[in-house]
Amino acid sequence: xxxxxxxxxxxxxxxxxxxxxxxxxxxxxxxxxxxxxxxxxxxxxxxxxxxxxxxxxxxxxxxxxxxxxxxxxxxxxxxxxxxxxxxxxxxxxxxxxxxxxxxxxxxxxxxxxxxxxxxxxxxxxxxxxxxxxxxxxxxxxxxxxxxxxxxxxxxxxxxxxxxxxxxxxxxxxxxxxxxxxxxxxxxxxxxxxxxxxxxxxxxxxxxxxxxxxxxxxxxxxxxxxxxxxxxxxxxxxxxxxxxxxxxxxxxxxxxxxxxxxxxxxxxxxxxxxxxxxxxxxx
Amino acid sequence: xxxxxxxxxxxxxxxxxxxxxxxxxxxxxxxxxxxxxxxxxxxxxxxxxxxxxxxxxxxxxxxxxxxxxxxxxxxxxxxxxxxxxxxxxxxxxxxxxxxxxxxxxxxxxxxxxxxxxxxxxxxxxxxxxxxxxxxxxxxxxxxxxxxxxxxxxxxxxxxxxxxxxxxxxxx
Numbered sequence: 001x002x003x004x005x006x007x008x009x010x011x012x013x014x015x016x017x018x019x020x021x022x023x024x025x026x027x028x029x030x031x032x033x034x035x036x037x038x039x040x041x042x043x044x045x046x047x048x049x050x051x052x053x054x055x056x057x058x059x060x061x062x063x064x065x066x067x068x069x070x071x072x073x074x075x076x077x078x079x080x081x082x083x084x085x086x087x088x089x090x091x092x093x094x095x096x097x098x099x100x101x102x103x104x105x106x107x108x109x110x111x112x113x114x115x116x117x118x119x120x121x122x123x124x125x126x127x128x129x130x131x132x133x134x135x136x137x138x139x140x141x142x143x144x145x146x147x148x149x150x151x152x153x154x155x156x157x158x159x160x161x162x163x164x165x166x167x168x169x170x171x172x173x174x175x176x177x178x179x180x181x182x183x184x185x186x187x188x189x190x191x192x193x194x195x196x197x198x199x200x201x202x203x204x205x206x207x208x209x210x211x212x213x214x215x216x217x218x219x220x221x222x223x224x225x226x227x228x229x230x231x232x233x234x235x236x237x238x239x240x241x242x243x244x245x246x247x248x249x250x251x252x253x254x255x256x257x258x259x260x261x262x263x264x265x266x267x268x269x270x271x272x273x274x275x276x277x278x279x280x281x282x
Numbered sequence: 283x284x285x286x287x288x289x290x291x292x293x294x295x296x297x298x299x300x301x302x303x304x305x306x307x308x309x310x311x312x313x314x315x316x317x318x319x320x321x322x323x324x325x326x327x328x329x330x331x332x333x334x335x336x337x338x339x340x341x342x343x344x345x346x347x348x349x350x351x352x353x354x355x356x357x358x359x360x361x362x363x364x365x366x367x368x369x370x371x372x373x374x375x376x377x378x379x380x381x382x383x384x385x386x387x388x389x390x391x392x393x394x395x396x397x398x399x400x401x402x403x404x405x406x407x408x409x410x411x412x413x414x415x416x417x418x419x420x421x422x423x424x425x426x427x428x429x430x431x432x433x434x435x436x437x438x439x440x441x442x443x444x445x446x447x448x449x450x451x452x453x
Contacts, residue, residue, distance in 0.1 A: 032358070049362055075351075104353045
């Protein structure tokens with residue numbers, strides 16, 4: 001069986017319906033590692049390389065949203081207009097692998113792999129992204145929180161694929177930070193994305209690599225919104241940032257594994273939360 | 283060195299596909315679907331310039347250009363690279379002559395064991411193609427996906443600066 005190469009979204013729908021067991025191949029930066037090193041034996045593959053529509057992105061000014069195609073590579077999110085409109089996504093994209101990996105790996109691929117360490121995923125969670133998927137029965141939108149359901153598990157139905165991701169353009173500060181065993185080319189040990197909507201006085205924080213899915217620290221968010229003003233021009237007491245970090249850490253659900261210990265991850269994610277909050281006020 | 287050897291029992295496909303490498307069309311026959319572009323280039327097409335080391339996209343020694351992007355050929359499924367333009371280190375200079383980047387690596391001492399060198403050469407060509415006047419930070423960033431265990435990088439960075447200077451003088 002060769003690699004099937006649809007050329008449009010319509011062809012992709014058709015081909016994936018004919019071959020529901022096929023594996024979708026985006027940038028290949030996760031999948032080929034499994035093939036090269038972990039004995040994965042590909043059977044039917046559907047390549048997304050020639051579906052140009054998936055590599056497009058656009059801004060819906062009237063709705064203050066940006067729609068990013070599943071095939072947009074990290075390299076295109078690091079700089080330019082996407083980076084200006086969704087800076088946390090650009091920061092996350094810059095921490096992925098090397099330039100070679102960022103040229104190949106895509107937003108849709110990150111969602112397809114659905115690893116808790118996926119760098120774009122905390123950003124999607126903190127921004128309440130909507131995942132636009134297409135399948136044999138048509139289109140539907142899935143909130144990120146309902147999309148990722150476990151370690152490398154998503155809620156796509158058979159023959160459904162991610163078409164694009166819709167993100168709000170938020171007034172205010174947003175940032176992504178991660179801890180790994182070195183500065184570059186590293187899979188995160190713990191990561192976090194904080195979005196501070198200074199118009200609404202609202203904050204959200206999402207945590208990566210510290211649980212089976214990306215975790216929104218809802219209790220810490222609510223506590224913070226009661227404890228201090230988050231609006232433009234407000235001041236932050238350092239003790240509040242510290243307490244926020246402590247509360248965020250409590251909501252993480254890390255495990256011990258080959259990359260780190262649960263104890264270190266819980267500590268690190270609290271520090272990241274505190275640091276991001278302080279940055280949002282600096 | 284073992285690179286991406288088809289797992290026993292994995293049936294070769296009898297499909298034939300073609301790849302366009304350095305401007306030439308090559309037919310690939312009886313390949314296993316899981317073969318990486320790195321494997322096909324080296325073992326089937328006689329182009330051993332790209333090197334296999336980590337096989338997981340960390341070291342950059344297999345860097346090639348696919349449709350104007352520098353990527354790790356170990357992470358490209360070869361059968362998925364049909365209809366793309368592939369450029370390898372063999373295709374950079376005319377008729378096997380050294381490119382200015384290769385000459386600068388030699389003159390500045392940017393080569394020791396040489397295993398990482400082809401990947402660096404491709405990455406540097408890609409950098410200077412897109413950014414003829416890179417800052418030091420931009421050079422470091424663009425080569426951050428290529429690992430060298432011998433040189434300590436200093437002489438490699440010097441080679442890049444040398445080429446950038448030469449190209450400015452000559453243009």
